[in-house]
Amino acid sequence: MENKTVEKPRNSWPSVFESGWMDKFFNTPMDEYFNLGKAINVPAVNISETEKEFNLCIAAPGLEKKDFKVDAYDDMITISAETEKEEKEEENGRFNRREYNYSSWSRNFTLPENCNFSKIDAVYKNGELKLTIPKMELKQPKKVKSISVN
């Protein structure tokens, strides 16, 4: 059996070749890479932070208040929406261009520890769902006092 020595990749080699982005670029189908011929079906989110709170802005136009469902579990918040408007529109006419479709989606976010879950507020206005998550002060861990052994 022939013994082959496996050469270790040089450390000085630029890391762009190892991170896999080129592989992804050349191997994914064009349409998938550029979102071509595919409608956007998950809404975009902007997240900002102030001293007192976190603000989540979800761009989901064309829905109604009742379509949304917001659930907060342990440290995870799940926002989902479903609407039946879609089918009616297709009956009325035919799409000859379709770039977005927000009729059914779900997004999850992990929240930092210092969030006050009981006071999350959600408002839907002008096609934006705005979630305000207030911050709270974390309880300081109890101070440890060492006791000497006699």
Place this chain on the structure above:
Amino acid sequence: MYPGIACNKKIPIHKSKVDYFNQSEDFALVASLLIPPVNIVENKDNYVIIIATPGLQRDDFCIEFKNSILTISGKKDSTTTQDTIDRCEYDLTEWTRTFKLPNDAEAILAHADYLNGELIIHIPRSDSVENKEKATIYVY
């Protein structure tokens, strides 16, 4: 790519079927939501252009029509506050989209509504149309 003003080529809306290859002009901008995505529905009596523009007010739009070209633009007062933005997936502060209307679209009689973040423009169809005048469509 400059995120502020996103201009793009004219989109002909009278395609007989969905032509994915023709959608390529601005896919990168649409995918990154620097210009709003558009759905176009066609039925017997009119064309309906639906533009997803969350976060804008009805005064922010400007819809103009000239020589069978429909130009829709939006400009929002920049809401740069002292917040630090942790994640930014969409930015529709300033954008323009243009559409080339088919011959049977009567843009003079078009009307626009803004509801739940969607700008909906109805353009009636008729057989004899002269789309040479300049007109502005107001949003109700």
